[in-house]
Amino acid sequence: MFRTIEWIDGVNKVRLVDQTKLPLTVEHIETDSHERIAKSIKIMEIRGAPAIGAAAGMGMALAALESKAKSKEELVKKLEEAALTLNTRPTAVNLTWATRRMLNLAVATEGSVTGIIDRLIEEAKEIAEEDVRMCRAIGENTLPFIKSGYTIQTICNAGSLATVHLGTVGAVVRVAHEKYGNIKVYAAETRPRQQGARLTTFEFMEDGIDTTLITDGMIGTVFRDGRIDCCVVGSDRILGTGHVTNKIGTYTMAIVAKHHGIPFYVVAPMSTVDMNTRPEDVVIEERDPDEIRLINGTPVTVPDAKVYNPAFDITPPELITAIITDKGAVENPTEEKMRRLYES
Ligand code: MRU
Numbered sequence: 001m002f003r004t005i006e007w008i009d010g011v012n013k014v015r016l017v018d019q020t021k022l023p024l025t026v027e028h029i030e031t032d033s034h035e036r037i038a039k040s041i042k043i044m045e046i047r048g049a050p051a052i053g054a055a056a057g058m059g060m061a062l063a064a065l066e067s068k069a070k071s072k073e074e075l076v077k078k079l080e081e082a083a084l085t086l087n088t089r090p091t092a093v094n095l096t097w098a099t100r101r102m103l104n105l106a107v108a109t110e111g112s113v114t115g116i117i118d119r120l121i122e123e124a125k126e127i128a129e130e131d132v133r134m135c136r137a138i139g140e141n142t143l144p145f146i147k148s149g150y151t152i153q154t155i156c157n158a159g160s161l162a163t164v165h166l167g168t169v170g171a172v173v174r175v176a177h178e179k180y181g182n183i184k185v186y187a188a189e190t191r192p193r194q195q196g197a198r199l200t201t202f203e204f205m206e207d208g209i210d211t212t213l214i215t216d217g218m219i220g221t222v223f224r225d226g227r228i229d230c231c232v233v234g235s236d237r238i239l240g241t242g243h244v245t246n247k248i249g250t251y252t253m254a255i256v257a258k259h260h261g262i263p264f265y266v267v268a269p270m271s272t273v274d275m276n277t278r279p280e281d282v283v284i285e286e287r288d289p290d291e292i293r294l295i296n297g298t299p300v301t302v303p304d305a306k307v308y309n310p311a312f313d314i315t316p317p318e319l320i321t322a323i324i325t326d327k328g329a330v331e332n333p334t335e336e337k338m339r340r341l342y343e344s
Helices: 034-042 049-066 072-086 093-108 113-145 169-180 195-206 216-224 250-259 335-343
Strands: 005-008 013-017 028-031 151-155 184-188 210-214 230-233 237-239 244-247 264-267 312-315 322-325 328-331
Touching: 005 049, 005 113, 013 049, 028 034, 034 049, 034 072, 049 072, 049 093, 049 113, 072 093, 072 113, 093 113, 113 169, 113 264, 113 322, 113 328, 151 169, 151 195, 151 216, 151 250, 169 195, 169 230, 169 264, 184 195, 184 216, 195 210, 210 216, 216 250, 230 244, 230 250, 244 250, 250 264, 250 312, 328 335
Parallel strands: 151 184, 151 230, 184 210, 230 264, 264 322
Antiparallel strands: 005 013, 013 028, 237 244, 244 312, 322 328
């Protein structure tokens, strides 16, 4: 199981697994530049909402080290610029959550510039450690919904690689498998970036979990045939209304699950919950058309084919059986229940 990203003490560098190369080769990127981190997030060398939140936190610490600031005011200004540079993907709320947390800390901390920078480094490491703890809590909080012998359908990658370690869906599968020893997974391929094929199938198979890869279009047949006991998906932004933003195809999966009476669970840390945005105001990232026109660099259509490539979709609460976080579960989510969870 991967440690997706880590801070290297002593040299003050960040080390991350290059997910664009997986599963064929396991390569790492090491950098002391926040601009390099921003690039890694943009081109998806690191991806998954909690992982890019951790990367952004560490990127802010690198920016503080790079700043050569002589005063706190100068440091805060550099950090404001770095936050803008690091926010390269608009949909996952964890990214702005992490940069804001680092910026607020810099503003609130008194003392010398070097003292503030040391504090920022500790905070970036703490964001990563918290993520590992939150994932385990999500796995434990979801256990009551998973029975021995369950086959779990998932989409994209919400495993170890999408977080710092363990994963959100990854934790659900691993904690249940630790207990029962017989959990199975169906992974949807997840066009166009194939996170389900390249990452989820790879990491669960590495852990010895029985995993079956299907293309996204097979979901209806697989659900109708009774192969799936429940769906468990991650999220990039859970709204106070109970709407869930996640990888494109999640909404379709939720509709098909509802049609076949299959429970549909969403799992995420509280850092993914956004109580302030309405569904109509969520910015859905649209990515390069060539992600669809080409597969592994090979054209699969005419070069000028008109393409629509939204990376995420929004699933409404009426299709969701429960939203499960590190702080607890909300069954049949409503705005009122989400507020109670948030305030608790
Ligand atoms: O575009 P990606 O690969 O960053 O999308 C990731 C997802 O949609 C995940 O399901 C989500 O971030 C949750 S990860 C724990």
